[in-house]
Amino acid sequence: MVVPIQEAKRFMVEAMVAVGTVQQHAEQMADVLVAADYRGHYSHGLNRLEMYLADIETKTTDANAKPAVLKESPATAWVDGNNALGPVVGNFCMQLAIQKAEAVGVGWVVAKRSNHYGIAGWYTRTALQHGLLGMSFTNTSPLMGPTRAKEAALGTNPLSLAAPGKNGDSFVLDMATTAVAVGKIEMQRRKGEPITEGWAQDPQGQSTTDADLAFKTGCLMPLGGPEITSGYKGYGLGLLVETFCGVLAGSAFGPNIRRWMENTDRPADLGQCFVAINPQFFAPGFEDRMSSLMDHLRSMHPADPSKPVLVPGDPELNHMKMVDEQGGVPYHENQLKASAALAKRLAIRPLQEA
């Protein structure tokens, strides 16, 4: 019961086109969503399609708008996303950053008036294809409680770095700056099981293990959890991401960003940041050293022999291998049901299993 990657993409493209998206933009969106599912980040794949469709149908996002450069130097650009689809803005900015890094060693591009752009790692891995390092950051709806605070003021604010090793190997960090994503709390809640201390707060601003209360409160703890285990560092990292996104870009930022799944009548006006770095402008042999370090890490003695030491990006590679072996993505039954209903509503061909 798996769906081949190409079929998943076909379905997503047709759905996007059915609500009025031009083919090329629909394909950019589908590529990012399919990549998320392929890599095992199901929350950011097909699962999000209906959210993007709703944004287009309500004209909250302009599916056919194109981003434009507002200010530019050999190493930087400030971009107006023009409320286009997140991946359209993201790909535009990353390509720009790559061109600049190829010319002068580093490209730093920020965009305002963007939308949800899917997994941050999509953009940074683009840089790998050019032998470059890539970084990306996006702000998101308020969902994280700054250390000591009772309420949320920053988003899950993810950051990603991709760096090339030898023979196609790579280090790909793609992480929210909160301890966990909301999805992990939702999963425990559905199972009726408690959450781990340090994931989320109750309405009084204390760490809670009650999954239901945590879900309703909607206030994640930053990476590091409470103050005693240095949660203020995760809070600081969330603020770092916001500084490079909303504050540098002049978009909405922090508590001003529309709430998740609320206020969907107004554009998201997200801020995003894209960086490319050309290792050829620094010490020769970057890929050799990167691979040497990754090889060392992967060969370390694990505390539990059944759990080998990994490099960030390895869990995703393992998932991709599994998908390749099975001939497709093993979507959850509920996901397939929702997709069937969607196909009917949009009058497109339903998802075909392999």
Add this chain to the structure above:
Amino acid sequence: MVVPIQEAKRFMVEAMVAVGTVQQHAEQMADVLVAADYRGHYSHGLNRLEMYLADIETKTTDANAKPAVLKESPATAWVDGNNALGPVVGNFCMQLAIQKAEAVGVGWVVAKRSNHYGIAGWYTRTALQHGLLGMSFTNTSPLMGPTRAKEAALGTNPLSLAAPGKNGDSFVLDMATTAVAVGKIEMQRRKGEPITEGWAQDPQGQSTTDADLAFKTGCLMPLGGPEITSGYKGYGLGLLVETFCGVLAGSAFGPNIRRWMENTDRPADLGQCFVAINPQFFAPGFEDRMSSLMDHLRSMHPADPSKPVLVPGDPELNHMKMVDEQGGVPYHENQLKASAALAKRLAIRPLQEA
């Protein structure tokens, strides 16, 4: 029983000069150490002076060497630290990054063959004086256990970001990517008290609360602690820092770096990275938005009314205010005794209390 800032600096400069450092380099070193004490990071101030002196006396560090540019573009530079004092390399690189950011919007400078450079925040705060954002990263001796590993392979690998707000206000993040610094474990050990779960590992690679065992094992956990609370993110951040430092610079990296307080017969060959970003190349009004966000955060309802919500950098500002009010730094008695012995050995004037 406090020592005025200027007197602390005088003492450090004289000590550095007594072992053969030229005045200008001695002053650069003293400025960084005094700044650490002023800001309350005592582990990185006067406390470290004897380590630097030993490196100079054994000629492991070349106190009078100057860094040199090996490769350069309008936006980047690759620097050979020439085994000079860390602050001499760091100041050189940050000035270069600032010049480039003033010209083309961003400056990205990496150095190999550097030495311990003190607090990362020293360099990033230099960028503030030019209305720029500053970032800095350094690799350090192996002391952090990658998630699932039994042993250390990366250092505490700190990162810093400084960003200017209005009227001299600022956001200054300066953090190790480990859950805590070794000093915190040392302190619990001296008090005979346990450490918090998630700070450090035992020899089997499990989280321990035994301060003595943790100190002897010398394997800190990354920010986030164990895998269940996303410690792999902190591990990924440590690897990000190493990528921008040792791997990009072509210096020693990861497990190849000499052990802390061991192998002191060979140069540290540290890698460091310095970035400056000019907000004028992006959306107008950066400082207004930064201050608006910081004001919001500081005015949030705290879970505990006696513990206000802070912005990274605020604890240091509070400490500086305390030092100003007391007319000097309140050094620990043992620190003063050690300094008296040092003064005798080097035949310099002892530290004078206010």
